[in-house]
Amino acid sequence: MVTEIAMLNIIPGMEPDFLASFEKAESIISSMNGYLQHELLKSVAEAGKYVLIVRWQTLEDHTEGFRKSAAYQEWKRLLHHFYDPFPVVEHYHRTGKAA
Amino acid sequence: MVTEIAMLNIIPGMEPDFLASFEKAESIISSMNGYLQHELLKSVAEAGKYVLIVRWQTLEDHTEGFRKSAAYQEWKRLLHHFYDPFPVVEHYHRTGKAA
Numbered sequence: 001m002v003t004e005i006a007m008l009n010i011i012p013g014m015e016p017d018f019l020a021s022f023e024k025a026e027s028i029i030s031s032m033n034g035y036l037q038h039e040l041l042k043s044v045a046e047a048g049k050y051v052l053i054v055r056w057q058t059l060e061d062h063t064e065g066f067r068k069s070a071a072y073q074e075w076k077r078l079l080h081h082f083y084d085p086f087p088v089v090e091h092y093h094r095t096g097k098a099a
Numbered sequence: 100m101v102t103e104i105a106m107l108n109i110i111p112g113m114e115p116d117f118l119a120s121f122e123k124a125e126s127i128i129s130s131m132n133g134y135l136q137h138e139l140l141k142s143v144a145e146a147g148k149y150v151l152i153v154r155w156q157t158l159e160d161h162t163e164g165f166r167k168s169a170a171y172q173e174w175k176r177l178l179h180h181f182y183d184p185f186p187v188v189e190h191y192h193r194t195g196k197a198a
Contacts, residue, residue, distance in 0.1 A: 003140050005104075005150060022196055030198055038198060041102050041191035044158060051104060051191055053152075059143060092140035092150055097121055099129055099137060 001036065003092045004054040004062050011084045012048060018082040025078045028071045029054065034061025059091055100135065102191045103153040103161050110183045111147060117181040124177045127170045128153065133160025158190055 010018045022040060029035060036055035043049035056062045066072055080086070109117045121139060128134060135154035142148035155161045165171055179185070 002143065019194065019196070026196060026198065038196075040194045040196035042194050044101065044190040044192055046189075049189075050194070051189075090145075090148075090150075091143040093143055095118065095139045095141050095149070097118070097125060097139035099125065 001094060002056045002059045002062065003094075004052075004056060004089060005092060006052045006054075006087045006089045008050040008052060008083060008087050009085060010048040010050065010082050014082050015048060018079070021078045021082070025075050028075050028078075029066070032061065032066045032069065032071065034058055034065055062091070100193060101155045101158045101161065102193075103151075103155060103188060104191060105151045105153075105186045105188045107149040107151060107182060107186050108184060109147040109149065109181050113181050114147060117178070120177045120181070124174050127174050127177075128165065131160065131165045131168065131170065133157055133164055161190070 026038070029038060034057040036057060038052065038054040041051045041053070043051075054062070056066075066075075125137070128137060133156040135156060137151065137153040140150045140152070142150075153161070165174075
C-alpha cells in the first residue's frame with residue numbers, strides 16, 4: 001500500500017465551492033484501479049488549509065493509472081483552480097510501525 | 100476525532116536507531132487517554148523523511164493530556180534527538196469527505 005499526502009491551501013472565500021466540487025470529484029478518484037480509501041481533513045488552526053490522504057495499492061496506480069487517465073482531466077477541472085499555491089504531493093510507504 | 104500529522108526529518112545515518120526507538124515509544128503513545136490509532140509512514144522519494152499520523156478523540160487529548168504527561172518526557176527522551184529540523188505538528192478535523 002502507498003499513501004498519497006497532499007497539503008492543500010484553498011484560495012480565501014472559495015472553501016464552500018471547493019467542498020462542493022470535492023464531493024463530485026470523490027466519485028472520480030474512488031472509481032480508479034488500485035484506489036483503496038481517501039479522507040479530506042481540515043486544519044484546526046489555519047483557515048483554508050486541508051490535507052488529502054489517499055491510499056493506493058501501488059505508487060503507479062496513482063502516478064500512472066490515475067494521472068494519465070481521462071478521468072484525471074475532469075478531476076483537475078473540478079479542483080485545481082481552488083489551490084494557491086499548487087499543492088506538493090508526496091508518497092509514503094508503510095513502515096510496519098502502526099496500531 | 101482529531102488527526103495529528105507530524106512531518107519528521109531524521110538526521111542522516113540515524114534511521115535504524117530512530118526506528119528502534121520508535122518501537123519503544125509506540126507503547127507510550129498507545130496507552131494515553133484519548134489515543135485511537137497511529138501509523139508511521141516513510142517517504143518513497145526522500146531519504147530520512149517520515150510522517151507520523153496519530154488519531155485522538157479530541158485535540159486536548161494530544162495537546163494537554165499527552166504533552167503534559169510524565170510519559171511525554173520519556174517520549175521526548177526516546178525520539179526528539181533524531182529530528183532535524185524539529186517537526187511542525189498540525190491538527191486536522193474530519194470534513195465528512197472520506198470513503
